[in-house]
Amino acid sequence: MSTTPLITLNNGVTIPQLGFGVFQIDPDETADAVVTALDAGYRHIDTAQMYRNEAGVGEGVRRSGLPRDEVFITSKLNNDSHDPEAAAAAFERTLDALGTDHVDLFLIHWPLAMVSDFVETWHAMEEFYRSGRARSIGVSNFQPHHLRRLIDGSTVVPAVNQIEVHPYLTQAEARAFGAEHGIATEAWSPIAQGKVLDDPTVVRIAETHQRTPAQVTLRWHIQRGDIVFPKSVTAARIRENFALFDFELDDVDMAAIDALNRDERTGPDPDTFDYVP
Ligand SMILES: NC(=O)C1=CN([C@@H]2O[C@H](COP(=O)(O)OP(=O)(O)OC[C@H]3O[C@@H](n4cnc5c(N)ncnc54)[C@H](OP(=O)(O)O)[C@@H]3O)[C@@H](O)[C@H]2O)C=CC1
Numbered sequence: 001m002s003t004t005p006l007i008t009l010n011n012g013v014t015i016p017q018l019g020f021g022v023f024q025i026d027p028d029e030t031a032d033a034v035v036t037a038l039d040a041g042y043r044h045i046d047t048a049q050m051y052r053n054e055a056g057v058g059e060g061v062r063r064s065g066l067p068r069d070e071v072f073i074t075s076k077l078n079n080d081s082h083d084p085e086a087a088a089a090a091f092e093r094t095l096d097a098l099g100t101d102h103v104d105l106f107l108i109h110w111p112l113a114m115v116s117d118f119v120e121t122w123h124a125m126e127e128f129y130r131s132g133r134a135r136s137i138g139v140s141n142f143q144p145h146h147l148r149r150l151i152d153g154s155t156v157v158p159a160v161n162q163i164e165v166h167p168y169l170t171q172a173e174a175r176a177f178g179a180e181h182g183i184a185t186e187a188w189s190p191i192a193q194g195k196v197l198d199d200p201t202v203v204r205i206a207e208t209h210q211r212t213p214a215q216v217t218l219r220w221h222i223q224r225g226d227i228v229f230p231k232s233v234t235a236a237r238i239r240e241n242f243a244l245f246d247f248e249l250d251d252v253d254m255a256a257i258d259a260l261n262r263d264e265r266t267g268p269d270p271d272t273f274d275y276v277p
């Protein structure tokens with residue numbers, strides 16, 4: 001069975017570059033999907049308090065029979081828990097739901113810059129990291145201006161920034177900022193929830209390589225060096241999305257996909273998204 005490359009984060013922790021995302025997987029179906037993914041070779045699961053399926057992730061990992069330390073688990077602090085005391089209680093709930101004594105990565109899900117002080121929230125995250133119960137901490141949906149303020153006001157530099165990235169939103173500025181500051185970029189909605197799969201350029205490159213449009217798009221992410229975790233509840237697609245390591249895109253293919261950028265989001269804009277449930 002093939003394995004995924006590992007990326008070393010700025011704190012020395014390694015993360016499998018290809019993982020499995022579980023947003024919009026029904027809590028009752030999550031354990032089965034996670035078992036299917038782990039059987040296919042994935043060793044990295046991306047969940048969030050907001051997805052309400054952390055318990056299913058924990059159950060799936062246990063049911064797989066794999067030792068806990070062979071699976072990298074990420075979760076994210078919900079938007080209603082930015083207050084440092086609320087963050088501490090929410091972090092406990094995540095560990096309880098997953099049924100584990102630590103997570104490998106814990107993220108602030110959204111900056112919520114208009115309704116909270118994310119630097120204060122980050123100080124609570126630093127405590128989770130110092131205690132060892134979050135092996136790494138990071139952020140999600142932070143723009144360079146948010147990251148600048150965070151880095152200026154704290155001691156631990158985020159290990160990752162998880163942002164929306166796909167061929168229609170290539171995120172040159174945010175990825176360059178991350179590279180400059182040792183913050184790994186994680187690409188969410190890597191196939192734009194399916195919207196890039198009919199793109200004629202992607203389809204043409206897929207035909208050339210006798211691969212699917214999803215595989216070509218995910219391979220483009222891998223060759224750019226980002227961490228990526230496509231979601232699927234379909235067993236055949238879960239396996240298809242993992243079969244990325246026996247073909248390569250050349251520079252011309254990579255440039256053609258880069259050129260599809262049109263700065264088009266499928267999800268919310270971090271500068272205006274302030275949803276607190
Ligand atoms: N930090 C954040 O704010 C966010 C984080 N995320 C994370 O990123 C992960 C991935 O993003 P997500 O938004 O789920 O979207 P994706 O870009 O991964 O797309 C998922 C959709 O594509 C379909 N699909 C998956 N594989 C294939 C394939 N090979 N061929 C055709 N269709 C396919 C799935 O269908 P089906 O399931 O029916 O097979 C599903 O409808 C999330 O699960 C979550 O972990 C996502 C959004 C925001």
Ligand SMILES: O=C1CO[C@H](CO)[C@@H](O)[C@@H]1O
Nearest residue numbers: 023048050109266267268
């Ligand atoms: O992780 C997430 C899944 O998608 C949602 C809607 O786009 C986001 O709000 C959320 O951050």
